[in-house]
Amino acid sequence: MFSMSPRPAPAKTAAPGRPKDLGKGAAILDAAKRLFTAQGFDGTSMDQIAAEAGVSKLTVYSHFGDKETLFAAAAKAYCEQQLPTSLFEARPEVPLRERLxxxxxxxxxxxxxxxxxxxHRILCTPQMADSPLPQMFWEAGPRRVQDAFAELLRWRVSAGELEIDDIPRASSQFFTLLKGEPHAQLVFGCDGFCNGDIxxxxxxxxDLFLRAYAVRDRNDATAAQR
Known part of the structure; x- marks a missing residue:
């Protein structure tokens, strides 16, 4: 994995001008995701991304400003593709446990x-410590997911299904628990959990989350106190 030298300067914004070509923007993001994954951050140049996307380097810069911004945009696009906003809609017709x-x-x-x-491995390298990339990634990916899930929790709280004092914290806890040991083993390259275990x-x-935050039936609560 290629490492990244520190770049503490703030990311540039794309230059103003004519409306951006959405097709070219999508092609650039797809190329960036492939190359960053295969070659790391420092191992990937804007020239390579432009060639992979079939556009000029000037087009890449006009859309995304600099490589750090493009990396964050690629992470955001990946998260939005895998976890679209529709996934976090309240959908009251679906039982809470099934929804979670x-x-x-x-x-x-x-x-x-x-x-x-x-x-994840790229972001965990020591060279990233003084880079703006981890924070940019956090805002583009995990923060977006946690905020969207928090809105779903608020709706379910208002519907009387959950009782949560600190909804942002509960949202963070949910995803932290989901990652758990299986994700750590994946990052470390360990053989471990199979699909059934996952x-x-x-x-x-x-179920653990619901035991902590689900509103219990009064009869169940009374029985538990006996």
């Missing part, structure tokens, strides 16, 4: 994909 399992399965599928694991892990995590 749907989100848990989609989230773990996203973070366990080879490109996501590679991106599903059991996700189900037990959802």
């Amino acid at each position: 399992l749907q989100i848990a399965q989609a989230f773990f599928a996203m973070i366990s994909a080879p490109e996501a694991v590679a991106g 599903q059991e892990h996700l189900v037990s995590t959802v």
Whole structure:
């Protein structure tokens, strides 16, 4: 994995001008995701991304400003593709446990994909410590997911299904628990959990979350106190 030298300067914004070609922007993002995953951040140049996308380097810069911004945009596009906004809609017709399992399965599928694991490893290298990239990635990916899930939790709280004092914290806890040991093993390259184990892990995590925050039936609560 190629390392990145520190770049503490703030990211540039794309230059103003004519409306951007959405097709070219998508092609650039796809090329960036492939190359960053395969070659790392420092191992990938804007020239290579331009060639892979079939556009000029000037077009890449006009869309994304600099490589750091492009990396963050690629991460955001990946998250939005794997976890679209529709996944976090309240959908009151779906039982709460089933709804949480749907989100848990989609989230773990996203973070366990080879490109996501590679991106995580890039961000964990010591060279990233003084770079703006980890914060840019956090805002573009994990923060977006946690905020969207928090809105779903608020709706379910208002519907009387959950009782949560600190919704942002509960949202963070949910995804942290989902990652757990299986994701750590993936990042470290260890052989461990199989598909059946992963599903059991996700189900037990959802059940643990519900034991902490679900509104219990009064009869159940009374019985538990006896």
